Amino acid sequence: MEDLFKSATSVLITPKCYDVFFKDWNFLNEECLKSLLSRGLGLGIVAGSLLVKLPQIVKIYSEKSAEGISFWGVLCELFAIIANTAYSFVNRFPFSAWGDAIFLLIQTAAIMTLQLAYTMSTGVATGFVGVTALVVYILMSGLVPLSILWYMQAACIPLMLAGKLLQAFTNYKNHSVGQLSLATCLLLFLGSVARVFTSVHETGDSILILTYALASLANGIILSQFYLYWDMDKKIK
Template sequence: MTSTTYTAYNTFKQLALLVLTPHCFDTYFVDFNFLDKSCFAASLSKGLGIGIVLGSVFVKLPQIMKIYNAKSAKGISLTSVTLDLTVISLYASYNYLKEFPVSAWGDTAFLAIQTVAIAFLLLFYDVSISKAFGYLISYLTFIGVLVSGMVPIEILWALQGINIPLLLAGRVIQVYANYCNGNTGQLSAVTYSLLFLGSLARIFTSIQETGDMMVILTNVFSFLANLVIMGQIVYYWKGVSKPKKID
């Protein structure tokens, strides 16, 4: 093997190991066994996880731009956004401190940044600038405490148990707001389509890469909650109707 070939092989191997385990790399490219089921599942999970993490950088950008261009977050519930942010932050902190593979949870770090940006813009345009900055400072303090290790991992694990009701409560509030308004306001169809697809893929990756039942259940309910919001976006797609009167 020439030095050029050796260098190319090493480069290829290093790139492949981003997705493959050393065992699976040897299975595929030394033994040339491309039908190994366990390696296929592990490689698919890792590849999906990396794709979700990379894609998450832009998931909520359409929503942020929609609010920025409209200079309003009309139709978006601050309570729903805050509950969503809480769920994401607890989930990310728990996975980070448990040292699970970044491909299994890294997207939530980017989603947290974008979600707090949505909350900030909502307050900035529709409430007050001072409250927007107060919210941001409060959140940065909250997430700093979570990831610092000051909160015992046992407590963070227990908090995962409230993630599901928090997640569902946030979505129910947004669903109800959409129903009362008769439209989905400034909700971005692109953002929720990506969240819907991402949460579906996350069910598979969390099973493969963490095996943590609490993490798996959180992703299952996240998928179901996003499915309901997507259903409303599709239902109201053809136009904006008048707000419904609630007795």
């Protein structure tokens, strides 16, 4: 029975902290409480990521338009997410520290697919899906050396910033947030802020921590533009 309970709680509690909590009965251990909070928050982010970009996807699909959404911005973001997913998977980081990247990858790829379908053709969109799936498989299969994945993860920082700032510039140029979803942008901002905390405690990887810290800043800039251009968007509508 104890083994079953230990196995069930292993998602949230490390073996070391299990002994601290349930053998030493020390529920106030600071290190283990931080670990529990980090893992719980990480799993919450993973669960939330299942739907984080769904409002954006629904909005593009219902309007049959990706107007106001930066093509290059989404592409840079997609590359950054793919690199982050492969790097974390191959390093065997705890799933709670990076699992949301898988669902963000799928949803970001869906946004890019819709964008290509509405601006180019369904054939181009279909080809994009195939190429993306192949790239993800190769990167996560272990065929690519970890050193290369590290450099790809490092490249995520300027690419992620470039993607977000391109979107922010598009908003500034149009004085409108176009088809961007407020719910999606808010959830991305909150998720990236929370990921700074979980990355510190779950991985200790400086590249990941810096990536999420800068992502929080960039997401905050885009989120602020909803306030700046709110009246302008209402007039356009």
